[in-house]
Amino acid sequence: MVSLKLQKRLAASVLKCxxxxxxxxxxxxxxxxxxxxxxxxxxxxxxxxxxxxxxxMHSRWRVRRRAEAKRKGRHTGPGKRRGTQNARTxxxxxxxxxxxxxxxxxxxxxxxxxxxxxxxxxxxxxxxxNQFKNKRVLMETIHKEKVDRTRxxxxxxxAEALRSQNKAARTKRQAKQEDKLKKIALGVAEGGNAxxxx
Numbered sequence: 001m002v003s004l005k006l007q008k009r010l011a012a013s014v015l016k017c018x019x020x021x022x023x024x025x026x027x028x029x030x031x032x033x034x035x036x037x038x039x040x041x042x043x044x045x046x047x048x049x050x051x052x053x054x055x056x057m058h059s060r061w062r063v064r065r066r067a068e069a070k071r072k073g074r075h076t077g078p079g080k081r082r083g084t085q086n087a088r089t090x091x092x093x094x095x096x097x098x099x100x101x102x103x104x105x106x107x108x109x110x111x112x113x114x115x116x117x118x119x120x121x122x123x124x125x126x127x128x129x130n131q132f133k134n135k136r137v138l139m140e141t142i143h144k145e146k147v148d149r150t151r152x153x154x155x156x157x158x159a160e161a162l163r164s165q166n167k168a169a170r171t172k173r174q175a176k177q178e179d180k181l182k183k184i185a186l187g188v189a190e191g192g193n194a195x196x197x198x
Contacts, residue, residue, distance in 0.1 A: 002033040010041045015052040025049040102127040117124050119145060
């Protein structure tokens, strides 16, 4: 059998690919062996005796299948884990995610005027201090705080009304007493004058 090493190398150079991708027609070894220049190789390529094979496909089917199984929770047992729990899902990242969720909710509620700036600031600082486990707990706290604040506001307004009412009653009573005293004083003065006249 004729060696076509040179022809393969030249063909790879002409076709701008690797030697693996060059196909030489096995039925025409003599004609191929006579081609010892790039020009001859180009002619054989044109005639179809030398062909550039297509790139082999690197299938991702197996990767996709494995990824789908992993989404279901397969292949993630203790035998597959290399890093520590903190290395796989860092505590800092979890904290950041949680805090961002809470702060986003607080900002949304403040913009919608559901909470005022004072309650916002108080809850913001409490979220920073790790008082809320998740969004649900924060929402429950917001509702509770709002109810408490409205209740205190109502009780304060009632107390203020009662105070003003008491004040009005007190002033009225004082005015009455002063009138009474004036009348008594007038009566005493008139009685004294009558005695003097006698």
